[in-house]
Amino acid sequence: MSAPTAADRPTRLGPAVRRLLGLLAEERLRMAAVLVLTVAAVGLTVAGPVLVGRAVDTIFAGVVGSGLPAGAPPEAVAEQLRTRGQDELATMLERMGVVPGAGIDFHALGGLLLLVVGVSAASALAELLQGWLLTDAANAAARRLRTRVEEKVHRLPVAYLDRVPRGELLSTVTNDVDNVARTLSQTMSQLLVSLLTAVGVVVMMLTISPLLTLVALVVVPVATLLGRVLMRRSQRLFVQQWAHTGELNAQVEEAFTGHELVAAYGRREEVAARFAATNDRLKEVGHRAQFLSGLMNPIMVLVGNVSYVVICVVGALRVLSGGMTLGGVVAFVQYSQQLTAPLSQVASMANLVQSGVASAERVFDLLDLPEEEPDRDGALPARRQGRVAFESVSFDYGAGPLLEEVDLVAEPGQTVAVVGPTGAGKTTLVNLLTRFYDPRTGRVTLDGVDVASVPRAALRSRLGLVLQDTWLFHGTIRDNIAFGRPGATDADVRRAAEATFVDHVVRALPDGYDTVVDEEADNLSAGERQLVTIARAFVADPDVLVLDEATSAVDTRTELLVQRAMRALRAGRTSFVIAHRLSTIRHADLIVVMEAGRIVEQGSHAELLAAGGAYHRLHQAQLRARADEPAAQEAAPEPARVGV
């Protein structure tokens, strides 16, 4: 049905993450500043434990010193300790510069602590600025992603959009993009800081004790391996989770949109049961995904703790052997905490990141969809006449031809009525003219120029469209009518409304032209909406008009208005009308009869009646239907009795 989605593909985290980061990287200036500030902030942050370590050393030295006889020089006291067999204490004494007899040097301590506070404040400031810049960058990236997605929607071929369930596309365009935006702005920034902090911390650890660093880092590859295995398995589950979510969304959309039908046909329970089944499946998959992903944190914590224990023990041994000071060990412990903290933060965000990446894949799939063929830069002749020609045009979706070898010419100002049973290809014909579809073979020309050779906007600026489906956007009636032509003024709107007999109807509404409408609104009836769309087409002042007359969802009074409006609209323009009303057909300059994708007859009403072919048959049937009910009943096959 649709292109293979992320759910069917084996998940490859790498490319998606890279593309995601790439979005962020586009904010060159900001990201450069962020990097600089992060390095500064991290640098300052990691300086902290060193200072704290020195402070602790000062205190410890004081403690040890006050326990020793005063006055004697340190070396002498060390000698004394050695002769007494207290080698370790002696080594510590020498290493830490203890002054026998003296207590804690509060002067030095005070200085160190002031430095700690100063450094911390500077670091905080740097981090604040960095955080702000990163937020700005991430939000700008999210904004750009949304813009790209929206622009993509405008470039997707109409043929594709017709064949794909819009609800699913909508979910990608809204839910997934939102998830990606949130991942960028919240998760990515924390990730960045955490990773850089980890690097900075490792550097500092190396300066204190390469051995302990090694010990501390031994556990990292183990943790990474475990982490990778976990992530791979949970990633698959996350993709499934989002797929189930999409499915659920689609069910909700249908059930709520068709709410009346579900109620009227008493099918609430079945619908609820089907929902419950999908809901339960979602819960199962979600549980597994979150659990596996949630294991990352405990694993990281365990790794951190084991690391902590090992450092404490090895560090203690080093202090006893004089290889390190107590303060050094304290600093190291602080560092290892600083190392595991970002790592576990990364781990705890694992599920968020994975979920964000899964969404990103769907969004990137959308952005990678094939687009309409790019516009060629031809030009339509300046002299606007409105002559339309179909030259041996064929079209198909790939599942059987919808149009075959269609040849048709409409002279300027002619009204062409296209008739035929449903599925004959009438709508397809019109889609080719408006270039919603492109022909497989043959070409369509306007005033002699191939419509495929000119920019679509140029072509469509000469066309006007009134469709079966009356789409209005959320805005005032005035805005909706003005939609017909960029730059339409209020005067244009008024003129169009009057010319199409809409003005009176609109002014009868409480808010008149300022009445706010949209797709869902009930404040306009189907007929009134139709009239607005006719006025909209009028504003466009097109050379060629395309009208789908299956617009008879209108009551009899408004029906007359609509007819008059359409006639006013058609005056002096070439019109392609998918005709339903006998009057339109009879007075058309050219009638085109279609069947199964081919034109079977062309001509004027009189000609075709005389020919006695398909048109003649159609006409007779309609006349019978109109004039003589009982006759229609007899003519129809024996009606099946359905139920009693």
Place this chain on the structure above:
Amino acid sequence: MLLVGLVRRYLAPYRGRVALLLLLELLSVVAILTLPVVNADLVDRGLARADLDHVWRAGGLMLLVSLGQAVAAAVSSYTGAWVAMSFGRDVRRDVFEHVGRLSSLEVHGLGVPSLITRCTNDVQQVQMLVLMTCTMILTAPLMMVGGVVMALRVDPGLSWLLLAAVPLLALVVGVVVVRMVPSSRQAQERLDQVNRVLREQLMGVRVVRAFGREPTERERFGRVNDELTRVSRRVGRMMAALTPIVLVTMNLTVAGVLWYGGHRVEAGEMQVGALAAYLTYVVQILAATMMVSVMLVMLPRAAVSAERVAEVLRTEPGVRPPRRPAPLTRLHGVVDLVDVEVRHPGADAPVLSGVSLHAEPGQTVAVVGSTGAGKTTLVSLVARLLDVTAGQVRLDGTDVRDLDPAVLAAGVGLVPQRAYLFSGTVATNLRLGRPDASEAELWQALEVAQARDVVEAMDGGLEAAVLPGGTNLSGGQRQRLCLARALVARPRVYLLDDAFSALDASTEARARAALRAATRDATVLVVAQRAATVEDADDIVVLDQGRPVGRGRHDELLLTCATYREIVASQQLAEASR
């Protein structure tokens, strides 16, 4: 607060597991907090006394504690995820089923797109909060409290520092979070707007392109996009301020601990190892505060979502099934509207007022009138999609409000104005009213509805795929299938709301002829457009702005009702011009 209420209500069934979670996290926190104690012991009795053996023993103990903590955390993750996902599932189910029970009035009042978002996106937000709470952040407050307790135990002398630092931090974080709530709500609203515009553009893609309005649409989207970005950035910046604030506080506290702690060590009131341990606790407490603040940051958005979900659950259905339904098990098909009035709350004018009609099996009653006359509302009343505000709607003499909804649904067949099909197959759609209908019956109904050839031509016939909304079919095909659907259900009362609008005249004529024969013994209520249908109805009700202005057969009305004459005349004029 709505969020708390919602969470409490839906977590209630999982009380046992939540208790287990709390226990596990308590154990985990105890383990985490024990480590510094053992470490202090290692320093004070191992290091300071140069006792190597003690160092090894203390180390081994720490390792054991770590392992235990990891196991507890893993089990906690499993249980927490389970609880959160079950929570989400339960809320979604309830919202979905509740909306199912609402009447058209409430559904349109809240708006279908908004309802969809509430049932999916908003529930997701709250679920995420519960997940975070269950698996991680429950640890944080425990760590905070535990850390404070341990620190006090190690050295009460420094406790005044903690008593100053922790509340100060909580206050500052609190202020930031409180300021974030309104901005968070705004961000959510802006997001709704962005989604709304995107939805419109997808639905109206042909019109947008046909009128070359892509640039305008891009601009319109650009505006709401920029709005969203602006507010989102504001929220992000506030969030970014949290970490630096916490870090500064933390370091200030550490400096304070070292200074005053140092004095206490000098005075012999404290051991160095204890000081080192105290430092670790302080760091842990402040880290826990950070985690709490992270969760608090998620709170505003979840709170807004919870509000929106609660609003749906709170909405009372306007149409409620009767507590003791009438004993009627099968309808015969006598429809009565007795002086019916429908007035929407707060509206000036009623949609329908003083309308009466009577229809019996075998009869066709038509309702005509200009737009806004209330015809669709009238039809909705008979199907009880809506209730009257005055007067009565009766089926077989019983007020519809007293009928068993299943009996009503089985007895009434609706073909609504907007033809809507569900995703699935042609067969599943046709069987909506009667799931056990046979294939032969489906084909029969399709034949009457003039849709047999359509389905035969489809790839798969009855099993042909139908996209959501029936978008892979033309308007006319959809409408015919909707007609067939009603026929399959074999109702006693047919409600045809402009059911032939998308058909060309000859197809409609054939359909009506076949329908007339097929529904010979049923009651048919038709909202009519074309004069031909109206002409031979057994009774015609003429509405003008919700009020009945004429009633009778075609010939009588031509004489007695000016409005009717006008309508027919306009139709005849249209006829003449054909």
